[in-house]
Each structure stands twice: as C-alpha cells, then as structure tokens.
Amino acid sequence: MTTRRVVSVLGSTGSIGVSTLDVIARHPADFSVYALAANRSVELMLAQCLQFQPQYAVMMDESSASKLQEKLPAESAVQVLHGEEALARVASDDEVDCVMAAIVGAAGLPSTLAAAHAGKTLLLANKESLVMGGHLLMQAVRDSGARLLPIDSEHNAIFQCLPVDPQARPGRDGVSKVLLTASGGPFRTWTREQMHKATPDQACAHPNWSMGRKISVDSASLMNKGLEFIEACWIFDLSPEQVEVVVHPQSIIHSMVQYLDGSVLAQLGNPDMRTPIAYGLGWPQRLASGVAPLDLVATARLDFAAPDESLFPCLRLAREAVATGGTAMAICNAANEIAVEAFLAGRVRFTDIPVLIERVLETTPVVEPTSLAVVESADEEARAQAVALLTDMNGKPEEASLA
Ligand code: NAD
Ligand code: MG
Structure with a gap:
C-alpha cells in the first residue's frame, strides 16, 4: 500500500482480534499497531505486545493492567492503561487511522462511537454496538466523515456487491433487496425437543465458523442473523422489507444483492474471517489474507432454504424490534446478552433464550434513542428486567417454548 496505516485493535485477544493481527503480521510494511x-486475557495480551510493540495496551480493569505491566520486560516501551476512558482514547487519538472494533457485546459501544466521532476508518465487527445505538453511530459517521467498513462477513459481502460506496450514495437506486445468508447454525436440523436439551458446547460447535462463545450461541439461536438483519438496515440504509434471510448451510456465499433488472451479485469465499478483515484493512486495495483459495469443485453444491421462525423465534424477535424502532433494538440486544450468559453458565435452557428476550421486550418501555445516555439506560433497564425474570425462571424451571 502507498501509506503505512496506524491501527488500534479493540478486542485484540478475541477470535476477530487474533485474525486481525494474523493479517497485519503478513504485511509488516503496511501497518503499525x-x-x-x-x-482480562493478560497472557495473550503480553504475547501480542511483544510481537506487535504497540504504543498502548489497554486492559479493562486495574488488576489485569498491573499484571500485564509486571510481565512486560523492563525495557518495553508499551504503555499499559486501563478502563473505558483509555479505551475511547486509543480509538480516537489523532495518530490513529483505522480502528478494528472487535469487542464483544454492548461493552463495545462507547469506543466504537468514539472512533466514529473522531472520523476514523472504522472496521466494524462489534455488531451489538450498531444494534444498540445504530442511530447514534450512523449519525456520528455522517457528521465526522468517518468511513465505516463492515467486517461481519455478510455485510462485508453486501458492501462488495453494491455498485458504489454505499455511504456516498444513499437511496441505493437499482437495488431491490439484499439476501442475507445464514448457515442455520449447529441446530439447523434439530427438533425443538433436541434443542431443549442442548448444551453450551453443542451450541458453540458451529459447523463452518470458529468464533467466540457469545456469537456462537447467537448463531445457534439465529439471533446472530436477527442482529445482522438490524445491522444491514442501519449500514446500508435499507427498509426491513429489503432484507431477506436465506439459509445457506455451506457458508460459501456470504450474502447477495438483488437488483431491479433481475441480476443477483454474490460474494463467495471460504468461511474464514480473515477475508473480510483483509478487505477492511486494505480497502480499497486487496491484501493477501492467508485464506485458502475457494475450491468450487470440492464444494460441489450450494443449498438454500427459508429460515424456520417457529423453531428459531429470535429472528422474528429481532425483526419485530426493528419495526418497533427506538430503543427496542437495544432492549432486544441487552436481553439476549443476559440470556446467552445465563445459558453458557448452565442457568437456563437453550430454548429459554427467546422466551426471556420476548418477555423483556414486552415489559421494558421503548423510548427515542436521542443520546448515548438514553441508549445506555435502556440497556441497563433491560438487563435488570432480564435478571429479575431469570430469577423467576430459575425458581420454577418451565418447559419454555414460544410456539
Ligand atoms: P471473542 O469473545 O472471541 O472476543 C472478544 C474480545 O473482546 C476479547 O478480546 C475480549 O478480551 C474483549 N472484551 C470483552 N469484553 C470487553 C470489555 N468489557 N472491554 C474491553 N474488551 C472486552 O468474540 P469474537 O468472536 O472475536 O467477536 C467479537 C465481535 O465481533 C462480536 O461483536 C461479534 O458479534 C463480532 N463478529 C465476530 C465474528 C467471528 O467470526 N468471531 C464474525 C462476525 C462478527
Ligand atoms: Mg456474520
């Protein structure tokens, strides 16, 4: 590339963070961290600091920060910081060109927003921040002239299949809809009874993608597709009617754009997040990512089906949250985060996840998301409501089912 890009990687020890550093390590002349x-992953952060020599390493709490500081060699120039403010600072400092937003969950919103306000090239993996604060984030991107490059593989595919820079041309003339592909997750062929007994490890065993545990459970419940549905509406300024979810179990087509003239453009590739990450890091140039070339003959077939919303109610709940608007999407996201945490901790069944989300959506008031404080308070209220409902559910474990 012509100029060296200065990058902050937020969530560097996670699945997306590690893949991002893998791509960066392939192009030492093009990027500096x-x-x-x-x-809190001190050991992995230490190894990453030694390899990439960043100016700053930010841990969330003071104790992890001091552990990291103790382990770093005395002569190391890495400055160790901790806390939300430090996180927002390294997302927005003048020296930074490009921010990879790869923290999981609502915790990523303030730093993602800080990068957007500062006009950075924002590589957005943290879909929850857009689901919660889509209005605020997209407004910040427009006001500051930040460039949002979607890293979620589906949105990255749509971005690649749209005719021109989607931010530069709202309205999307000629596009009739986007076809958001879904693998269907590990429970695609399971019955409700089987899902009722599903364990966290079964939910996290995704057939095609290797990911963090939260998004893996979301993929199993199809809430991941629900969140991506909301994400697509925000990023590409689409109405919900313009987004159709199509189950495609092979995860080779990462999504498609259908045009008025009948053309459908698709982006294909092996399911490896280094492809969209390399696209975001190099944009508008293409970079080698380490991903094996796609072998279509070995793939042999590509299948498609409609999603079953009675077996996977999370998709419907996300769609309803978009229709409701306001803070409903933040409430849906917060309830889901609590439900997934409880499922991973063995406190509720897999099939309780949509039950809990629906109840929180029914009982938490929706308001206009006018500021970060309003969104954060809706998030907190929904979490408190979810925790209260969980306590009830645990008292009398029910045969939860939305059907
Ligand atoms: P992960 O759990 O593997 O990693 C999460 C990262 O965030 C870790 O580095 C962790 O230390 C950090 N983190 C967690 N809480 C934090 C906090 N409060 N403050 C600061 N850092 C914190 O998750 P992942 O699979 O890499 O996913 C990251 C994001 O990318 C999620 O929003 C996910 O939906 C999205 N995403 C992931 C994939 C994938 O293939 N993994 C694909 C598309 C989108
Ligand atoms: Mg995705």
Missing part, C-alpha cells in the same frame, strides 16, 4: 485492547 498503535494500541491493543482486551478485557
């Missing part, structure tokens, strides 16, 4: 940020 300004900051790495993570929650």
Whole structure:
C-alpha cells in the first residue's frame, strides 16, 4: 500500500482480534499497531505486545493492567492503561487511522462511537454496538466523515456487491433487496425437543465458523442473523422489507444483492474471517489474507432454504424490534446478552433464550434513542428486567417454548 496505516485493535485477544493481527503480521510494511485492547486475557495480551510493540495496551480493569505491566520486560516501551476512558482514547487519538472494533457485546459501544466521532476508518465487527445505538453511530459517521467498513462477513459481502460506496450514495437506486445468508447454525436440523436439551458446547460447535462463545450461541439461536438483519438496515440504509434471510448451510456465499433488472451479485469465499478483515484493512486495495483459495469443485453444491421462525423465534424477535424502532433494538440486544450468559453458565435452557428476550421486550418501555445516555439506560433497564425474570425462571424451571 502507498501509506503505512496506524491501527488500534479493540478486542485484540478475541477470535476477530487474533485474525486481525494474523493479517497485519503478513504485511509488516503496511501497518503499525498503535494500541491493543482486551478485557482480562493478560497472557495473550503480553504475547501480542511483544510481537506487535504497540504504543498502548489497554486492559479493562486495574488488576489485569498491573499484571500485564509486571510481565512486560523492563525495557518495553508499551504503555499499559486501563478502563473505558483509555479505551475511547486509543480509538480516537489523532495518530490513529483505522480502528478494528472487535469487542464483544454492548461493552463495545462507547469506543466504537468514539472512533466514529473522531472520523476514523472504522472496521466494524462489534455488531451489538450498531444494534444498540445504530442511530447514534450512523449519525456520528455522517457528521465526522468517518468511513465505516463492515467486517461481519455478510455485510462485508453486501458492501462488495453494491455498485458504489454505499455511504456516498444513499437511496441505493437499482437495488431491490439484499439476501442475507445464514448457515442455520449447529441446530439447523434439530427438533425443538433436541434443542431443549442442548448444551453450551453443542451450541458453540458451529459447523463452518470458529468464533467466540457469545456469537456462537447467537448463531445457534439465529439471533446472530436477527442482529445482522438490524445491522444491514442501519449500514446500508435499507427498509426491513429489503432484507431477506436465506439459509445457506455451506457458508460459501456470504450474502447477495438483488437488483431491479433481475441480476443477483454474490460474494463467495471460504468461511474464514480473515477475508473480510483483509478487505477492511486494505480497502480499497486487496491484501493477501492467508485464506485458502475457494475450491468450487470440492464444494460441489450450494443449498438454500427459508429460515424456520417457529423453531428459531429470535429472528422474528429481532425483526419485530426493528419495526418497533427506538430503543427496542437495544432492549432486544441487552436481553439476549443476559440470556446467552445465563445459558453458557448452565442457568437456563437453550430454548429459554427467546422466551426471556420476548418477555423483556414486552415489559421494558421503548423510548427515542436521542443520546448515548438514553441508549445506555435502556440497556441497563433491560438487563435488570432480564435478571429479575431469570430469577423467576430459575425458581420454577418451565418447559419454555414460544410456539
Ligand atoms: P471473542 O469473545 O472471541 O472476543 C472478544 C474480545 O473482546 C476479547 O478480546 C475480549 O478480551 C474483549 N472484551 C470483552 N469484553 C470487553 C470489555 N468489557 N472491554 C474491553 N474488551 C472486552 O468474540 P469474537 O468472536 O472475536 O467477536 C467479537 C465481535 O465481533 C462480536 O461483536 C461479534 O458479534 C463480532 N463478529 C465476530 C465474528 C467471528 O467470526 N468471531 C464474525 C462476525 C462478527
Ligand atoms: Mg456474520
């Protein structure tokens, strides 16, 4: 590339963070790492600091930060920081060109927003921040002139299949809809009874993608597709009617754009997040990513089906949240985060996840998302409501089912 890009990687120790650093390591002349940020994984952060020599390493709490500081060699120039403010700072410092937003969950919103306000090239993996604060985030991107490059593989595919820079041309003349592909997750062929007994490890065993545990459970419940549905509406300024979910079990087509003249453009590739990550890092140039070339003959077939919303109610819940608007999407996201945490901790069944989300959506008031404070308070209220309902559910474990 012509100029060296200075990158902050937020969530560097996670699945997307590690893949991002893998791509960066393949192009040492093109990128320098300004900051790495993570929650509490001190050992991996230490190894990443030694390899990439960032100016800053940000841990979320003071104790992880001091552990990291102790382990770094005395002569190391890496400055160790901690906390939300430091995170927002390394997302928005003047020296930074490009921010990989790869923290999981609502915790990523303030730093993602900080990068957007500062006009950075924002590589957005953290879909929850857009689901929660889509209005605020897209407004910040427009006001500051930030460039949002979607890293979620489906949205990255749509971005690649749209005719021109979608931010530069709202309205999308000629596009009739986008076809958002879904693998269907590990429970695609399971019955409700089987899902009722599903364990966290079964939910996290995705057939095609290797990902963090939260998004893996979301993929199993199809809430991931629900969140991506909302994400597509925000990023590409589409109405919900313009987004159709299509189950495609092979995960070779990452999504498609259908045009008024009948053309459908698709982006294909092996299911490896280094492809969309390399696209975002190099844009508008293409970079080698380490992903094996697609072998279509070995793939042999591509199948498609409609999603079954009675077996996977999360998709419907996300669609209803878009229709409701306001803070309903933040409420849906928060309830889902609590439900997934409870499922991973063995406190509720897999089939309780949509039950809990629906109840929280029914009982938490929706308001206009006018500021970050309003969105954060809706998020908190929904979490508190979800925790209260969970306590009830645990008292009398029910044969939860939305049907
Ligand atoms: P992960 O759980 O593997 O990693 C999460 C990262 O965020 C870790 O580095 C962790 O330390 C950090 N983190 C967690 N809480 C934090 C906090 N409070 N403050 C600071 N850092 C914190 O998750 P992942 O699979 O890499 O997913 C990251 C994001 O990317 C999610 O929003 C997910 O939906 C999205 N995404 C992931 C994939 C994938 O293939 N993994 C694909 C598309 C989108
Ligand atoms: Mg995706």
